[in-house]
Amino acid sequence: xxxxxxxxxxxxxxxxxxxxxxxxxxxxxxxxxxxxxxxxxxxxxxxxxxxxxxxxxxxxxxxxxxxxxxxxxxxxxxxxxxxxxxxxxxxxxxxxxxxxxxxxxxxxxxxxxxxxxxxxxxxxxxxxxxxxxxxxxxxxxxxxxxxxxxxxxxxxxxxxxxxxxxxxxxxxxxxxxxxxxxxxxxxxxxxxxxxxxxxxxxxxxxxxxxxxxxxxxxxxxxxxxxxxxxxxxxxxxxxxxxxxxxxxxxxxxxxxxxxxxxxxxxxxxxxxxxxxxxxxxxxxxxxxxxxxxxxxxxxxxxxxxxxxxxxxxxxxxxxxxxxxxxxxxxxxxxxxxxxxxxxxxxxxxxxxxxxxxxxxxxxxxxxxxxxxxxxxxxxxxxxxxxx
Amino acid sequence: xxxxxxxxxxxxxxxxxxxxxxxxxxxxxxxxxxxxxxxxxxxxxxxxxxxxxxxxxxxxxxxxxxxxxxxxxxxxxxxxxxxxxxxxxxxxxxxxxxxxxxxxxxxxxxxxxxxxxxxxxxxxxxxxxxxxxxxxxxxxxxxxxxxxxxxxxxxxxxxxxxxxxxxxxxxxxxxxxxxxxxxxxxxxxxxxxxxxxxxxxxxxxxxxxxxxxxxxxxxxxxxxxxxxxxxxxxxxxxxxxxxxxxxxxxxxxxxxxxxxxxxxxxxxxxxxxxxxxxxxxxxxxxxxxxxxxxxxxxxxxxxxxxxxxxxxxxxxxxxxxxxxxxxxxxxxxxxxxxxxxxxxxxxxxxx
Numbered sequence: 001x002x003x004x005x006x007x008x009x010x011x012x013x014x015x016x017x018x019x020x021x022x023x024x025x026x027x028x029x030x031x032x033x034x035x036x037x038x039x040x041x042x043x044x045x046x047x048x049x050x051x052x053x054x055x056x057x058x059x060x061x062x063x064x065x066x067x068x069x070x071x072x073x074x075x076x077x078x079x080x081x082x083x084x085x086x087x088x089x090x091x092x093x094x095x096x097x098x099x100x101x102x103x104x105x106x107x108x109x110x111x112x113x114x115x116x117x118x119x120x121x122x123x124x125x126x127x128x129x130x131x132x133x134x135x136x137x138x139x140x141x142x143x144x145x146x147x148x149x150x151x152x153x154x155x156x157x158x159x160x161x162x163x164x165x166x167x168x169x170x171x172x173x174x175x176x177x178x179x180x181x182x183x184x185x186x187x188x189x190x191x192x193x194x195x196x197x198x199x200x201x202x203x204x205x206x207x208x209x210x211x212x213x214x215x216x217x218x219x220x221x222x223x224x225x226x227x228x229x230x231x232x233x234x235x236x237x238x239x240x241x242x243x244x245x246x247x248x249x250x251x252x253x254x255x256x257x258x259x260x261x262x263x264x265x266x267x268x269x270x271x272x273x274x275x276x277x278x279x280x281x282x283x284x285x286x287x288x289x290x291x292x293x294x295x296x297x298x299x300x301x302x303x304x305x306x307x308x309x310x311x312x313x314x315x316x317x318x319x320x321x322x323x324x325x326x327x328x329x330x331x332x333x334x335x336x337x338x339x340x341x342x343x344x345x346x347x348x349x350x351x352x353x354x355x356x357x358x359x360x361x362x363x364x365x366x367x368x369x370x371x372x373x374x375x376x377x378x379x380x381x382x383x384x385x386x387x
Numbered sequence: 388x389x390x391x392x393x394x395x396x397x398x399x400x401x402x403x404x405x406x407x408x409x410x411x412x413x414x415x416x417x418x419x420x421x422x423x424x425x426x427x428x429x430x431x432x433x434x435x436x437x438x439x440x441x442x443x444x445x446x447x448x449x450x451x452x453x454x455x456x457x458x459x460x461x462x463x464x465x466x467x468x469x470x471x472x473x474x475x476x477x478x479x480x481x482x483x484x485x486x487x488x489x490x491x492x493x494x495x496x497x498x499x500x501x502x503x504x505x506x507x508x509x510x511x512x513x514x515x516x517x518x519x520x521x522x523x524x525x526x527x528x529x530x531x532x533x534x535x536x537x538x539x540x541x542x543x544x545x546x547x548x549x550x551x552x553x554x555x556x557x558x559x560x561x562x563x564x565x566x567x568x569x570x571x572x573x574x575x576x577x578x579x580x581x582x583x584x585x586x587x588x589x590x591x592x593x594x595x596x597x598x599x600x601x602x603x604x605x606x607x608x609x610x611x612x613x614x615x616x617x618x619x620x621x622x623x624x625x626x627x628x629x630x631x632x633x634x635x636x637x638x639x640x641x642x643x644x645x646x647x648x649x650x651x652x653x654x655x656x657x658x659x660x661x662x663x664x665x666x667x668x669x670x671x672x673x674x675x676x677x678x679x680x681x682x683x684x685x686x687x688x689x690x691x692x693x694x695x696x697x698x699x700x701x702x703x704x705x706x707x708x709x710x711x712x713x714x715x716x717x718x719x720x721x722x723x724x725x726x727x728x729x730x731x732x733x734x735x736x737x738x
Contacts, residue, residue, distance in 0.1 A: 041561040169705045196705040200665055202656035205399045206700030206707075209392050226563040226657055237583075254562035258657055 029069045030332045033089030035100040040077025045102035052309025055296040056316030063323050082106035086113035111137040120342040124311040131365045140314045143366045147269040148179035150373045156187040160218040164211040166195040166231045167222020176222030199227040208234040218242050224249030229259035236262035253305045263378045271355035272374045273310040278385040289354040314353035321351045396697045402586040404693020405593035410670030411685040413641035418679045419617035420637040426544045429663025430551040431517050435649025436658040439513040440564035447500040449558035451493045457523040458489040489519035514646035521642035522635050555660030563657035
């Protein structure tokens with residue numbers, strides 16, 4: 001009698017568990033976990049990232065007939081919170097893929113959670129990690145070297161022989177300087193100065209005077225956002241006549257607002273999405289970029305004016321492509337699926353996004369090539385393609 | 388380094404020094420009258436600059452809402468304390484002082500945000516709008532703890548700075564703003580050496596305002612009351628000076644200075660929600676050189692800080708702030724050797 005009861009109870013529990021299992025299998029959508037800075041000092045980047053992701057969800061809400069569920073958490077521009085968010089997404093929401101975020105340190109924190117929990121992470125910013133130890137992480141952003149190479153190529157074409165450098169005192173300033181030091185000697189260009197300033201500085205007159213005294217043919221700046229406008233303003237004030245070059249950290253409407261007329265004719269690299277309308281019709285990313293503009297306008301009731309929302313969109317496209325292949329191997333929501341998804345992402349071939357054409361392979365965090373960059377010129381407050 | 392470069396650096400340094408001078412005067416004024424190291428001083432300057440930038444981009448500056456909320460808080464505090472003391476008859480006057488008076492700049496600012504208002508009006512309104520901030524904060528926060536130790540006051544003041552800069556981030560966003568120059572004039576001196584009109588304006592404003600300060604302190608009753616309170620609070624009270632009222636006067640003057648600083652530097656530097664802090668900190672170095680009591684020494688200190696900063700940025704941009712703040716070490720050492728120990732500690736025991 002007792003044993004019968006036990007068997008029955010066991011059977012009931014087993015049945016209940018199976019039922020639960022079936023129910024969860026039926027409801028198993030694909031789950032995307034996004035952690036992004038909706039508040040805090042990085043929110044001017046984080047908000048566009050989130051808006052771009054909403055546009056992507058509207059553009060491709062289903063993959064192979066399966067709905068995709070997007071879970072968005074705010075990391076308040078804090079790497080610790082970003083790491084905690086990633087853990088929450090992985091452990092509580094059981095997401096299939098992590099995406100984020102607007103700051104490099106925060107993205108690194110998320111990537112480490114992705115690695116520990118064996119969940120693929122698609123970064124939306126450059127991530128500075130050793131790819132050999134981080135086989136679960138990749139990013140849709142362009143590597144800094146790729147962008148700076150484009151600037152140096154342009155300098156060479158404009159017969160620049162000597163270039164002065166002025167940039168931030170932080171990691172971004174170093175990154176740009178190192179990329180410049182790598183590319184410039186190969187192009188026969190001499191870097192004559194390495195001046196630095198802090199993001200919060202009120203004036204760079206001292207540094208600029210030193211650069212102007214060296215009379216370089218051009219000046220390269222390593223800043224980002226509104227503080228990146230300072231060297232442009234100071235060089236203009238000192239009557240510097242050479243070319244001033246920037247990099248993709250400056251492609252931001254606030255930079256344009258603050259730099260005003262002093263930024264006229266400045267050249268910098270960016271993803272082609274910024275000047276999508278001006279690209280030749282045969283440019284590989286033109287069609288998807290115009291589609292993105294249209295869907296973004298529809299979802300957010302405002303035009304895109306930044307490069308960040310497009311990274312989210314591209315991250316989604318890469319995920320959708322990989323997921324449709326991984327779903328043939330495993331069921332979403334399982335550990336096997338996450339492995340299959342990672343393998344699928346790292347075998348991505350020629351997925352056309354708004355910023356570039358993505359082909360990932362193991363051992364590298366980045367998946368873009370020369371098609372992911374164009375040089376633009378600031379002309380009366382508008383970005384113009386400089387072919 | 389050539390003479391040209393040195394001249395440019397000196398001009399740049401003097402222009403910055405002029406700003407630190409005004410900020411230093413404000414800090415010394417508040418500290419000598421109330422013993423508060425008013426850290427949020429720079430934040431108020433940033434609020435003025437960003438409000439002006441908001442006007443220029445055709446937006447209603449969110450500062451209006453903040454001043455309005457502060458007004459409501461101050462009014463509630465004042466009415467509450469009057470009721471507690473059983474002086475309900477004085478409530479109408481309090482409403483006029485704490486409710487209506489600070490609301491006037493808010494209304495003006497709201498009106499000035501309409502299109503077609505001349506720039507001069509925008510500048511004046513941006514300055515006026517921040518004038519009530521320090522007195523209102525003082526009424527809500529500092530007046531109830533006016534007799535606390537300098538350290539407590541400093542900590543409260545620091546907390547207030549974080550509150551204000553947080554609000555600044557909320558109101559104006561993380562990106563900075565620049566306003567159109569007040570003047571585009573350029574003066575040529577000698578062979579090709581030019582000084583921009585904005586720099587002349589900044590230095591001129593510093594000279595005129597410090598001159599005004601001197602006259603007010605030497606010639607007017609209110610100025611003498613401020614000086615008396617600075618010298619000895621208890622003594623001042625004995626001769627019929629009300630420390631609460633002089634404190635409010637000091638806060639009001641400092642707030643006005645902060646507003647002027649804001650609109651003066653907004654066209655030459657990019658102002659962020661937190662740029663005020665570093666201006667305040669450098670002005671604090673100047674004020675420390677003046678021992679937090681001496682106006683002329685503060686002025687000299689401010690110009691020194693400006694020029695040192697300018698040359699430091701030429702020699703090593705990355706270490707600029709390190710060099711400026713290192714100035715504090717020798718100054719403080721010298722002061723601690725020279726100064727007789729103050730009666731501060733005794734005062735606190737008495738209370």
